[in-house]
Each structure stands twice: as structure tokens, then as C-alpha cells.
Amino acid sequence: MKIILVGLGLIGGSVAKSLKQNTGHQVLGMDTDQDALLDACSCGAIDGKAAQEDLKTADLVYLCVYPEAALAFAREQGPLLPEGCVLTDACGVKAAVCAGMEELAGTGRYAYVAGHPMAGKERSGFGASDPSIFVGASYIIADTGAPGWAVERVEELARAMGFGRVVHTTPQRHDQMIAFTSQAPHALACAYVMSPRCPEHQGFSAGSYRDVSRVANINESLWSRLFLDNREALVEELDQLQKNIGAIRDAVAGEDEATLRRLLQTAAQIKRQYG
């Protein structure tokens, strides 16, 4: 296959490296940042830079850019893609992206598959890319009525890249779950380190500080967009979190040991049962 990667940041770079390591496909790259393209070429993560002409003969175009840029690409370049080409994305929010892609469906001949490789790390950019972040992770495909052959093409790549499982869901449920599993932890890590005590933590901190604060080293441009693009689900999750912290806080303030124990016991049981 001729695969064109659009966006060679952390995810795009990792996908490129993984595809080159694990498949025999031709991998070409596009990026507005010439340095990223050069770096990717130099280290063999891509076979070369994709020219606009290459889009006309692509078998799969993989969008590893912010949601707006993904939709802009589909709007502007989608009409160039041939019949039988799969257009897929790695955006961390799905309802807004899928709705935008749905609107554009009549403008191109490609089949769109909505994906979300559930992997990342604190650092961003091609320099941080690393195909091992995918190994054992979940690859989520949001159901948008894509044809089976197109979904299968994306699933095959996911398996080749070492993902541990492919999870199918709706765009709405994806966004609700991601608000809980990914966006809320990032929001609360940020809220946590903004305590006036944080600058003095050295010598007083151990595993729980390290783990809860880890993702506070956030890419604010990316995450601001992800938070806003998933506004409704994230606000619901943060309201829930505030309510639960408030319950613990009130039990502590009111010296209500029975209630406090019950709350902590409930949490411990949930964690033990659901992992």
C-alpha cells in the first residue's frame, strides 16, 4: 500500500516509524514543518515527502493533526483521493470530527474511518515519537457506517503496529469515556500542581505525587482544543469529580469518620473490581 501520513508529530512520527518497522508498505509524509519532514526522512521513518500528486494514488491517508486541521485537509484535499482510498484520523475527540467528516462525505470518493490510537506521552513533536507507545494499547474505532473493507484496512494496520486490541464504539460514547479516562486526569493533574505547596514538594513527595502530577506537563495548545472540542462530556466529568471531592472534603471537615470510611471503602472497592 501507499500510505500518506499527514502530520509528523508525536503520533504521526510514531505511526510512521512503526509502519516502516512492521510492514512493507510505502510510507510518505506531509507536514507544514519542513524540519519534521527532514528529520523523518533522515532517520528512515518515512520513504519520502508526499507531493500533492501522491494523494491521487494513495491507498490510505492517515491524519495525525489537530481536529480542525484534519477537517480542513478532508475539505481541501479529499476530492483528490481516489476511489478505494481510506481516509482515517487519530483525533482524540470523535463526535465533532465525525460530524464534520459526515458533512464532507459527498465531496470525495474515499472511505472515512474514524480512529483513535489510545497512546501518548508528556512530550510532543517528531523528536518524541516512539513506536513502542502503541504496544498493547487500545485502538478505538468510532462507528460511522464506514464499509467493512475500509475498517478492516485500519484494523490490520493497528494490529501490525502492536496495538493490544481494537475497540468499536460510537463517536458519542468515545467522547464520554475519553472525558473520564484521559481529559479529566489531565485537567486534575493541572489543577493539582497549581497548589501553592507544589514548588516546595521536593523531599516530601513520593509515588502518589509523582503519579497524579505526571501529565501536568501538558501541551497546552493541543489539550485546550481537545477540552473545548469535548466540552459537554468534560464539564459533566469535572462536575462529578468536584462533587466527589466535595463529599470527602465535607466528611473530613465535619470529622465524620463513618462517612469518610464509607467513601474511601467505596472507592477502594471500585478500583479493586474494575482495575
Added chain:
Amino acid sequence: MKIILVGLGLIGGSVAKSLKQNTGHQVLGMDTDQDALLDACSCGAIDGKAAQEDLKTADLVYLCVYPEAALAFAREQGPLLPEGCVLTDACGVKAAVCAGMEELAGTGRYAYVAGHPMAGKERSGFGASDPSIFVGASYIIADTGAPGWAVERVEELARAMGFGRVVHTTPQRHDQMIAFTSQAPHALACAYVMSPRCPEHQGFSAGSYRDVSRVANINESLWSRLFLDNREALVEELDQLQKNIGAIRDAVAGEDEATLRRLLQTAAQIKRQYG
């Protein structure tokens, strides 16, 4: 030295094993749980069970029990300890324990040193004990006017057990810092997993879920007491956390991208600067 460990749970068991591995001291144990004593004897973590007579010739008594039990021990058994004996503890809150010990100071001839080995894990009890949890960790000593030779005796043991550094502070500052670095993360991990989305997280979760939720598997008896014994500092920390989460939540709900980016950028800078 003849060292008597009071309480052979996760911390006491780990201290016992570490002292036997790394020093030539005689290590005796006391525990209300006969099984824990038997397990500790069987695996060589202690040289034997301490009789009350042993207290009269102890060089160091190490309290690895809940704060109330530590104070009860000092009240009831403290008068038996000889001149030159160090009584030290591993309690995770220090202001209340130090105040209680101060009140008892006239009832015994021992020197009290207030300690907090900053280590732990999700599981509790002797079966979970493991001396490697101490390696590289901080050992906090709360200054209560203990004589230098007694503090030095505890510091020597801390170094022998592999602690990375000994940090001296006041009991009040200890409790403020611990509210931030340890108790707040435990409270928020519990609040987090109480979301209705938690039971369905499998397949949608990755590193940030795992890290933020890790310590929710909490020992509710221990942590309820720790939270209540450090009520004022913890409530202040949780109020701060609620305020910061609220600021992020309001920026998301109000689609105020500039404010949201500024908040996330502030957090990222703090994390990068202070680790």
C-alpha cells in the same frame, strides 16, 4: 543495638526486613496479631518476639502503628524504657503525634524522635512488606527538640535502610506538605474512580487513568484516621484543588480558550520547573 519494632504491618515489616538485611542489630517484634509475628519470625524478618521485659533493655523502640496506638504505647509502656533509649515512630501525621508525645515527655526517660519514612504501597499488612520501598525515598524527621545523639541514631538507621535523604522540618510544615503530596492525591484518586464512567473504562484507558487512579485502592481505616488527624491542612488543600478544577471547568464551559490555555500553560510550567 536491641531494636524493638512495634507493629509488623507494611511499614513495620519492611523496616524489620531492611534492618536484618542491612545491619547487625538485634530486631525483636511486638504485634497484637500473632500471625504477623509468626510470619515475621518464620521468614527471619525479626529475631523473635519481644517480651515486656525486653523493653527495659531496648536501645531503640520503633512504633509502626496508627497514631492513637503510638501514643497509647508511649503512655502505657514508655515508663519501662531505660535512660538512653530512643523512641521513634513512623506516623504519617506529625503535629498531633508530636503534641501527644510532648504531653507524655515527663512520664519516661527515653528520647522521642518524630519520624516519617515516606514510603508505601497500595497493599497493607506484613505480607506486603518489602524493604525495597525505602530505597531512595525521603525520611522526614520532625523537629521536636530531641537530643542530637537520638536524632543521629534514627538518621543512621534511615541511611542503613537505603533512604535517599533525611529531611528536617517542623511538625506543622510536615503536615501541610503531606496534605499536598500524599493525602490530596489519595483523596482525589478516590473521588476520581467514583465517576459512573469508571466501571466501563477498560479499552478506553491508558497511562493517565492508570496513574491518577492507582492509589484509590486505599486502606480506608488507615487513611480515614490520617485524613482526620490532619484535618485543617487537608481541607485547605482540597479547597485549593476544588478552586483550581473549577477554574478549568469554567473556562471549558464558557469556551474561553485564552483562559484555558493560560491555566494549562501555568500548570505545565510548574511541573517542568519543580518536577
